[in-house]
Amino acid sequence: MPPGDLAIWFFIFAELLAFGIFFVAYAFARAHNVELFNESQQHLNIASGAINTLVLITSSYFVVRAVAAIRQNLARECARWIAAAIGMGGVFLVIKVIEFHAKFSAGISLSTNTFYMFYLSLTIFHFMHVILGMVILAAVMLKARSGGYSGENHAGVETGASYWHMVDMVWIILFPLVYVIH
Amino acid sequence: MDTVHRPHFIRSSTIVWLALMFLTLITYAIGEAKLGGWGVMLMVLGTAVIKVQMVSDHFMGLRRTRWLWRGIVLGWLLLVAGLVTIAYLSAVK
C-alpha cells in the first residue's frame, strides 16, 4: 500500500493524468506554432518561476520532516514542520500573484494567444491546487496540534503529504516546460 | 514502513532536498542564458524527470511500496516526457 489513504491516490493519479494531458497538449500546440511560443516565452519571468520551484521543493522537504516527526510520535514538531510548509506555500502564492499581476496589467489574458492561454491555464490550475493543498495541510496541522495523530496512527499526515508532493511534482515539470525549454 | 532508520531517513531526505535545489539552479541558469536547441531541451527535460522521480521515490516514499504504485507514477512521467520530446523534435527543422 502506498503511504496515506488509498483514496487520495486515486485522485493523485487523476490529477497527474489531467496535468499530463495539458502538458502534452502544450507541447503539440507549440510544435504547430514554434515562433509564437518562443517569442511569447521570452516575456516570462524565469527568476520568479525558479524561485517558486525552490520554494515548493523546500516546502515538500518540510512536509517530509513533518512525516518523520510524527513517526517518532513528535506531534508538536510535526505541526511546526507543516506550518513551515504552509508558510512556504504562502510565499509561492505571493510570488505567483505578483507575476500574474504583471501579466494582467500588461493586458495579457487567456485569449491573447495560444501560448498565453496555456501559460495562464496551467499556472492558474496549478495555483488552485496549491491553495487546495494548503487547505488540506492546514486541516492536518490542526489535527496534529490537538493530538489527533501518533507514532502508530498517522495516515492522515501521510495523505496530506502525498497530495502536497504531487502539487510539487507537477510544478517541477511545469517550470522547465513553460518557462525554460524553447 | 516504520522499519526505516530514522536519522538516516532524515539525512537522506536532506541530501535529496539539496540535490533538487541544485538541479533547479542549473535549469534556471540555462533559462537565463537563453540556451535552446534539442540537446539543451533533452537535458532540461531529463533533469525534470530525475527531479520528479526523486520526489516520488524519496519524498512520497514510493520507493518502499509495491512496484505498482511506483510504476504508475514512473509510467506517467515517462509517457508525458516521451510525448513532449516527440512534439519538440517534430518541430525541429
Place this chain on the structure above:
Amino acid sequence: MSETFTKAMARNIFYGGAVFFFLLFIALTFDTVQSLPKRDHRENITDSVVRGKHIWETRDCVGCHTILGEGAYFAPELGNVYKRRGGEFIKAWIKSQPTGAPGRRQMPQFNLTDQQLDDLVSFLKWTSEINTSNWPPNIEG
C-alpha cells in the same frame, strides 16, 4: 476498494472536488465574459438586431433549424445563412412559405411584416459575423 478508503473520505473528495471545479468554472466564465466583446461584436447589436432575435424566438425557429449548430436538425443551419443566401433571398423565401410540394418538409407561413423581415435579417447578419472559430466547416453549414 480497500478498507482504508472510507465513506467520509469519498464524501470529502466529492465536496472538495465540486467546490474546486465550480470555482474554476466561475473564474473561466469571468474571463470569457470579459473577452467576449472582441468576438461577438456587440457594438453592432442595433435595435433592429434585438427585435430580430425576438422574432426568431417567438416563431420557435430553433424547433427546426440550428443556429451556430444548436437547435433541431430538421432544416438548414442559419448561423451563416446571411453569408450563404443574402438578405433579399431570406426575405423572399420566408414570404413564399409553405412551398406545398407534396411529401416535402414544409415551413409555416408566419405573416411577417416588412419591418419584421428586415429585423430578422439584421439579426441573422449580425449572427453570421460572430467569431465562431471558423465553424461551420463550409458555407453549407
Place this chain on the structure above:
Amino acid sequence: MLYKSQAVAKPYFIAAIGLFVGQILFGLIMGYQYVVGDFLFPAIPFNVARMVHTNLLIVWTLFAFMGAGYYLIPEEAETELFSPKLAIIMFWIFLVAGALTIVGYLAVPYATLAQMTGNDILATMGREFLEQPLPTKVGIVIVALAFLFNISLTVLKGRKTSISLVLLLGLWGLAIFFLFSFYNPSNLVLDKYFWWWTVHLWVEGVWELILGAMLAFVLIKITGVDREVIEKWLYVIIAMTLITGIIGTGHHYFWIGAPEYWQWFGSVFSALEPIPFFMMTVFAFNMVNRRRREHPNKAATLWALGTGVMSFLGAGVWGFMHTLAPVNFYTHGTQITAAHGHMAFFGAYAMVNLTMISYAMPMLRGRSANSRSAQTLEMWSFWLMTVSMVFITLFLTAAGILQIWLQRMGSNPMSFMDTQDQVMLFYWLREIAGLVFFVGLVLYIWSFFCKKGEAHFAA
C-alpha cells in the same frame, strides 16, 4: 411501503408514465415527418411536435424525480413526509400547468402563445428546451420549491442518510440552475453561454446526482448490500461526475463565439466524463453480484443494470465519440448529436425513472413484487425498448456520418436538403425502430394491468 405518506408518489409515477407515452407518440410523428415532410402540416408543424416531444420528456422526468423523492425520502429519513397534502396540491398544479402548456403549444401559433402569456414582459421563450411560456416557468419554480421545502423538512426531522443528502443536493441544484432560464440577453453568444448553465449543468451535472441517489436506493433495497459500501460508491461516482462535468461544459463552447481556450478545457475534461458512467455500470453489476438477498422483483434489478449499461453507452461512449474539438468541428449540429441525445437521455434518465417506478410501484400497490407473468411482460418491454433504442441510435449515427461526409467534407459539398434526401433510408429505419419502441412501451403499460397473484418474497 413502510410509511403511509409514501403513497403520494403514486400519482406522480402514473402521471410520469402517461406523459412518457405522449412523448413517444410525438416522437413517432416527428420521425414520420423526417421521411414524409408534409405529414400533419400545417396542423402540427415539426417545430411544435419537437417542442411537445422534448418538453414532455423534461416534465415526465421531473414528475418521476419528484415521485422518487416522495417515495424514498420518508423511507430514508424513517419518518412520515412533512406534508402529504402539499405534495398532492403541487401534483395537481404541476399536472394542470403542464397540460395547459402542451395544449397551448398545439392550439395556438407559438407567437400568439408568447403574446398571451406575457413573453413581452420578460422574454424567455423560443430557446431550445426552454420553450415554456413564462407562467409555466414560474410554475415549475414554485412547484420545485414547494417540493424541496417538503422533502427538506422531512429529512431535517428524520434520519439523515447520504442518499437523501445527495438527492437533496441534486434537486436543489436542479431548481437553482433552472433560474438561468429566466436570463435571456439580446446578445446571442451570452444567451447561449448561460443557456448551457441550465441545460448542461442539469443533464451532465446535478441530474446525475439525482440519478446516482435513486440507483443507490434501489440497489440497497434489492441487493441488501451494506449501506456503507453503496454510499461510498455513490460519493465517488458523483465526485467524478462533477470534477469532469463542470468544466466539461466547455464542450458546448467550441463554436458559439466563446474564446478558443474552451476547445482545450472542453475537450480534456469532457473526455473524462465517461469515467463516472463507467463506474456506475461497474457499481450496478458489482452490487447485484454481491447481493445478500434474492429480491422477488427481478424486473427492477434488470432496469437497474440496464441503466448502468445504457447510460454508459449513450452518455459515455456516444458522448466521447464527438466531444473532442477537432471531431466536433464536423459533427456539431448533425444527426450525431441527435443519436447521442436519444441514447443518453433514455439510458440515463428514462431508465433510472423506470427503475425507480419498477421497484416502487408494486410496493405502492401493496405487494413486494408483481406476479411472475407481469414481470415477464415488463422484462419483454425492457428488451424491446432498449434494443430498439440501440437501433435508433445506430441508424441516426449512420445518418450523421453520411450527412457529415456529404455536406461537410470534400471539395464539392452538398446542400443541407440534398443531403437529407441521401440519408432518407436511415430515417425510415429509425422510424421502424421507433415503432418497435412503442410496442415495448405498450407492453410496459400492459404489465401494470396483468393481475395474477403475487410473487413470493424470499428474503
